[in-house]
Amino acid sequence: MSKTLTTTEAVQQATGRDWAGWNGLLDAWGATEHPHKDIVAWLVGEHGLGNWWAQTITVEYERARGLRAPGGGRDGRYTVSASKTVNVSVQQLYAAFTDGELRAKWLPDGELRERTAQPLRSARFDWAGGSTRVNVGFVDKGDRAQVGLVHERLTDTDEAEHFKQYWRTRLATLKELLENQG
Incomplete structure (x- = not known):
């Protein structure tokens, strides 16, 4: 159920x-x-x-009505999400996604290609050649910021579970990196 x-x-x-x-x-x-x-x-x-x-x-x-599996869309594809609040400015958090050099420090195996962006608010990426998408939103909370990420168009529950864990780990690494920068 x-x-x-x-x-x-x-x-x-x-x-x-x-x-x-x-x-x-x-x-x-x-x-x-x-x-x-x-x-x-x-x-x-x-x-x-x-x-x-x-x-x-x-x-x-x-x-x-059986038109959608849990975590899946009506098209049979799956979506996962993750979020993290980080004790840095929204500018620093946004740059961690949009600056390739900085992104490589916390997402070394990530294959993000930016599609569109609204500075300090959102960025949309193709993942690994474009078969899936990663959409990222940012919220300014004063002396800290929140990132919310959605990875969509995943093919099955195994891939969805893999990326659910992957993004949790990567965002924890990002938080640690940014909060421990001098």
């Missing part, structure tokens, strides 16, 4: 319906015949949900 993204009480309180209520409503609409983005748009447009709740309800519905 798949793990729900949030509790029944939380969805009920925030949206006025529990999981069964949303699943029944989506079934009546015929959501299994619609792509993910259309379900989200319908929940936002017809039911006034914010994007976060619409995404959450859609993913849980897709899981409940």
Whole structure:
């Protein structure tokens, strides 16, 4: 059985319906015949949900109806995420990803090729030739900063599990490197 993204009480309180209520409503609409983005748009447009709740309800519905495996998308690909708060400025944390020389110190085997970036906010990369993507977001927290990373388009659960552990280890190494720099 798949793990729900949030509790029944939380969805009920925030949206006025529990999981069964949303699943029944989506079934009546015929959501299994619609792509993910259309379900989200319908929940936002017809039911006034914010994007976060619409995404959450859609993913849980897709899981409940067997359209999506836990950690996977409807296209059969998988996504993993990792985050870390580091006691350095957002400028230093951002540079650790976008400066190739600095990145090699904590990600020596990493094969990131920058696609796009919004300085100090986000950077998107192709990984290892472009079959998967790594999207990174940065949050300035004053005297520290947070990085959130999503590695998407992974082919199966084994690859997803590998990269889940990989990114946890790499971000811990990054934190240690940046916090111990003179």
